[in-house]
Amino acid sequence: MFDTKPYEDKMAQALDHFQDELKKVRTGRAHAGMLDGVMVEVYGARMPLNQVANVTAPEAQMLLVTPFDPSNITAIAAAIRDNQSLGFNPSDDGRVVRVPVPALTEERRKQLVKQVSEKSEEARIAMRTIRQDALKDAKRMKDTKELGEDDFKRVEKEVDSLMSDIQKRIEELFKTKEKDVLTI
Structure with a gap:
């Protein structure tokens, strides 16, 4: 049986890292x-x-x-x-x-949004890498007959579902931070 829990944990860690990175981006208000x-x-x-x-x-x-x-x-x-x-x-x-804490200029705000965008893309790349690792391990188990075809499809759906949930969360965090940075 294939356990997706380690991959869920890795995705959660990557999401936490992304949230920590977002905290470091200045929004013009002191914290x-x-x-x-x-x-x-x-x-x-x-x-x-x-x-x-x-x-x-x-x-x-x-x-x-x-x-x-x-x-x-x-x-x-x-x-x-x-x-x-x-x-x-x-x-x-x-x-x-x-x-x-000096107020942000319009140009600096745009730079910060670009920086946040890059950080969100890094988080997405990390998620895709974790997904690929999970599918590679599941495929290896299928090839060695430890996992049946139906189980492999189930694992694939489960990983993709988890992936889409976390991608939505990353997008929500990005939009929130973007709004925060652009608000004067």
């Missing part, structure tokens, strides 16, 4: 997840920002980073400033780091 990829050099090691500070978004155009240890404040501000993909210019007052 704490924008600084998730920032690594800070503290105590002689590189650590994720969320392990050395608390990140909040008190208003739509501002992030507030409160370090757990105030002696790390300059390292945190430098790490945020040095991350070129973010394009932020933080300022610190000795206790907290304020990160103003």
